Amino acid sequence: xxxxxxxxxxxxxxxxxxxxxxxxxxxxxxxxxxxxxxxxxxxxxxxxxxxxxxxxxxxxxxxxxxxxxxxxxxxxxxxxxxxxxxxxxxxxxxxxxxxxxxxxxxxxxxxxxxxxxxxxxxxxxxxxxxxxxxxxxxxxxxxxxxxxxxxxxxxxxxxxxxxxxxxxxxxxxxxxxxxxxxxxxxxxxxxxxxxxxxxxxxxxxxxxxxxxxxxxxxxxxxxxxxxxxxxxxxxxxxxxxxxxxxxxxxxxxxxxxxxxxxxxxxxxxxxxxxxxxxxxxxxxxxxxxxxxxxxxxxxxxxxxxxxxxxxxxxxxxxxxxxxxxxxxxxxxxxxxxxxxxxxxxxxxxxxxxxxxxxxxxxxxxxxxxxxxxxxxxxxxxxxxxxxxxxxxxxxxxxxxxxxxxxxxxxxxxxxxxxxxxxxxxxxxxxxxxxxxxxxxxxxxxxxxxxxxxxxxxxxxxxxxxxxxxxxxxxxxxxxxxxxxxxxxxxxxxxxxxxxxxxxxxxxxxxxxxxxxxxxxxxxxxxxxxxxxxxxxxxxxxxxxxxxxxxxxxxxxxxxxxxxxxxxxxxxxxxxxxxxxxxxxxxxxxxxxxxxxxxxxxxxxxxxxxxxxxxxxxxxxxxxxxxxxxxxxxxxxxxxxxxxxxxxxxxxxxxxxxxxxxxxxxxxxxxxxxxxxxxxxxxxxxxxxxxxxxxxxxxxxxxxxxxxxxxxxxxxxxxxxxxxxxxxxxxxxxxxxxxxxxxxxxxx
Numbered sequence: 001x002x003x004x005x006x007x008x009x010x011x012x013x014x015x016x017x018x019x020x021x022x023x024x025x026x027x028x029x030x031x032x033x034x035x036x037x038x039x040x041x042x043x044x045x046x047x048x049x050x051x052x053x054x055x056x057x058x059x060x061x062x063x064x065x066x067x068x069x070x071x072x073x074x075x076x077x078x079x080x081x082x083x084x085x086x087x088x089x090x091x092x093x094x095x096x097x098x099x100x101x102x103x104x105x106x107x108x109x110x111x112x113x114x115x116x117x118x119x120x121x122x123x124x125x126x127x128x129x130x131x132x133x134x135x136x137x138x139x140x141x142x143x144x145x146x147x148x149x150x151x152x153x154x155x156x157x158x159x160x161x162x163x164x165x166x167x168x169x170x171x172x173x174x175x176x177x178x179x180x181x182x183x184x185x186x187x188x189x190x191x192x193x194x195x196x197x198x199x200x201x202x203x204x205x206x207x208x209x210x211x212x213x214x215x216x217x218x219x220x221x222x223x224x225x226x227x228x229x230x231x232x233x234x235x236x237x238x239x240x241x242x243x244x245x246x247x248x249x250x251x252x253x254x255x256x257x258x259x260x261x262x263x264x265x266x267x268x269x270x271x272x273x274x275x276x277x278x279x280x281x282x283x284x285x286x287x288x289x290x291x292x293x294x295x296x297x298x299x300x301x302x303x304x305x306x307x308x309x310x311x312x313x314x315x316x317x318x319x320x321x322x323x324x325x326x327x328x329x330x331x332x333x334x335x336x337x338x339x340x341x342x343x344x345x346x347x348x349x350x351x352x353x354x355x356x357x358x359x360x361x362x363x364x365x366x367x368x369x370x371x372x373x374x375x376x377x378x379x380x381x382x383x384x385x386x387x388x389x390x391x392x393x394x395x396x397x398x399x400x401x402x403x404x405x406x407x408x409x410x411x412x413x414x415x416x417x418x419x420x421x422x423x424x425x426x427x428x429x430x431x432x433x434x435x436x437x438x439x440x441x442x443x444x445x446x447x448x449x450x451x452x453x454x455x456x457x458x459x460x461x462x463x464x465x466x467x468x469x470x471x472x473x474x475x476x477x478x479x480x481x482x483x484x485x486x487x488x489x490x491x492x493x494x495x496x497x498x499x500x501x502x503x504x505x506x507x508x509x510x511x512x513x514x515x516x517x518x519x520x521x522x523x524x525x526x527x528x529x530x531x532x533x534x535x536x537x538x539x540x541x542x543x544x545x546x547x548x549x550x551x552x553x554x555x556x557x558x559x560x561x562x563x564x565x566x567x568x569x570x571x572x573x574x575x576x577x578x579x580x581x582x583x584x585x586x587x588x589x590x591x592x593x594x595x596x597x598x599x600x601x602x603x604x605x606x607x608x609x610x611x612x613x614x615x616x617x618x619x620x621x622x623x624x625x626x627x628x629x630x631x632x633x634x635x636x637x638x639x640x641x642x643x644x645x646x647x648x649x650x651x652x653x654x655x656x657x658x659x660x661x662x663x664x665x666x667x668x669x670x671x672x673x674x675x676x677x678x679x680x681x682x683x684x685x686x687x688x689x690x691x692x693x694x695x696x697x698x699x700x701x702x703x704x705x706x707x708x709x710x711x712x713x714x715x716x717x718x719x720x721x722x723x724x725x726x727x728x729x730x731x732x733x734x735x736x737x738x739x740x741x742x743x744x745x746x747x
Contacts, residue, residue, distance in 0.1 A: 074531020099144025131172030173541025501545025
């Protein structure tokens with residue numbers, strides 16, 4: 001067939017890129033070769049519209065053992081001779097079309113990135129975004145995605161220990177499913193995703209047989225979702241968590257044989273991606289016999305084998321002469337293992353089918369950082385900023401009665417308990433999670449076999465980023481660090497999942513660039529380098545793009561699990577204090593947006609040096625064992641923070657508004673940043689007061705912990721048990737009685 005610019009455009013390659021491909025090859029590519037470029041030069045694989053700005057992020061630090069982008073996931077030193085491997089990635093478009101498999105394979109893929117480096121996954125987290133929970137479509141997506149995450153994680157045997165869920169109208173068509181995995185390995189035992197340079201080393205395909213599911217998934221993830229996207233359903237992969245469990249154990253075992261030169265997950269773009277990236281890194285090439293790839297469907301074409309994203313597969317390069325060691329391990333685990341080629345010295349990938357050369361491609365020209373194009377798109381300040389600048393807080397009446405507002409607020413889906421979701425996840429498998437009975441702002445997981453623990457969190461309030469991309473992204477990093485500090489940990493590093501709309505839209509690209517700048521500034525200030533992550537563009541529906549959502553996955557370290565601090569009030573008569581300054585600020589709050597119906601308002605107050613001071617003082621209080629609890633102020637403001645601290649032990653509180661100059665709704669429901677609620681026992685009160693005299697941060701007395709009644713400004717607001725019931729059951733009650741109830745109950 002004749003290959004033209006029209007052929008390229010059907011494969012989502014622009015006419016300009018088609019000319020560039022011909023220039024790089026010195027000829028017109030055949031169809032198989034063009035398909036390879038389609039996958040590798042897609043947004044999902046090449047980062048062509050983002051790499052310029054990603055390079056500006058801080059990607060190095062004293063604890064970094066592998067620089068960002070060098071391997072499948074980030075690796076940082078936690079001491080005692082061990083490292084933590086972690087990464088977050090998106091599976092948004094597949095989950096929008098086929099929620100169960102889309103979410104399940106997202107979990108599978110991110111775990112493979114961890115164990116392909118030689119680390120055993122010990123914890124999973126996620127960050128999810130949906131539309132209005134009252135909509136039947138949202139309920140369908142929620143049910144399927146949660147079931148997919150729970151099914152894969154539970155069967156695979158890695159606990160889901162934390163995450164976040166938001167519901168906003170802009171995610172109606174395009175939900176966000178960001179999955180994070182964390183693993184531990186011994187320093188020096190990392191496996192690299194490289195071919196090595198030794199000519200003749202054998203190349204093995206290991207894991208599940210290849211099928212037609214997932215073909216073109218990378219390019220599918222690099223386009224807008226439309227009414228016709230369901231026709232792309234074959235682009236959604238099908239996962240098998242039990243097969244992945246066997247693959248995990250086999251990979252960790254085969255690494256110990258010493259026969260492995262390099263290994264990489266076959267993720268986006270499948271075989272063409274793993275062969276090209278490993279070869280480019282090794283400055284080598286490969287000869288691959290595609291007819292030797294194990295398949296589960298007959299007569300698959302060369303381009304189908306190159307682009308299939310069937311799950312639970314790895315590409316492995318071994319030392320020549322040690323092939324038997326590889327084969328023995330995978331035979332033991334009853335997994336397909338086939339020698340499909342060898343390493344060459346010329347930098348060329350030659351793909352054969354039954355002896356016929358089907359594609360010949362220079363590895364370097366295909367990959368990110370090599371020949372893949374890099375763009376810097378035009379930006380434009382979003383037009384809606386004018387509406388944000390026009391916001392007048394004085395035009396919002398202060399409610400005469402706070403109680404009815406608080407009762408509504410506690411049941412909002414973004415605030416209420418997500419127990420309907422997390423009870424579907426196994427959070428205890430592996431015995432490493434220590435967060436279940438005594439909740440902390442971050443999940444705490446034992447870092448076996450060391451005596452240390454890890455603090456893990458995912459954070460991003462996308463409405464803040466929508467209001468101010470620079471400040472909002474800074475807040476996402478700051479809140480992640482604050483959650484780790486409030487849990488007794490020291491922030492170590494981040495991985496990010498950058499979810500935005502179409503990069504060809506100048507207003508969207510402005511959001512992206514400013515968010516990158518804000519994230520970079522915050523990471524430099526907190527000394528939390530970016531270890532890697534994922535960019536997901538084209539997240540939008542007919543009404544426009546989703547909120548800009550730069551999700552932060554952060555890892556922190558506790559020298560001992562005994563250093564853990566929890567968020568719950570511990571006993572009656574403990575004194576309640578607010579560390580940090582409350583401000584006359586209701587911008588972008590749940591109160592303003594959901595209860596007052598204001599779509600456009602400024603991001604909440606944030607100043608990074610003030611944030612650093614608060615975190616530094618909280619760390620001192622925890623180190624000196626002066627406080628009984630610590631819980632940061634976030635969605636819902638101070639009142640929700642206080643209530644969440646009451647729930648675990650069914651304790652109450654008697655609190656008063658200490659700053660009369662602030663509007664009452666701003667004091668209780670505003671979301672200005674850099675604030676933490678702590679409790680202090682009577683025994684520690686004097687030492688705590690002495691510490692306050694040396695602090696640079698403002699600390700305000702709020703009241704005391706009580707036996708079970710909520711009293712606010714001397715007004716009886718009822719029993720904590722009633723509030724807890726409303727908080728725990730709000731989401732389940734919203735789901736009940738709607739069109740998707742049958743779909744929910746059937747899962």
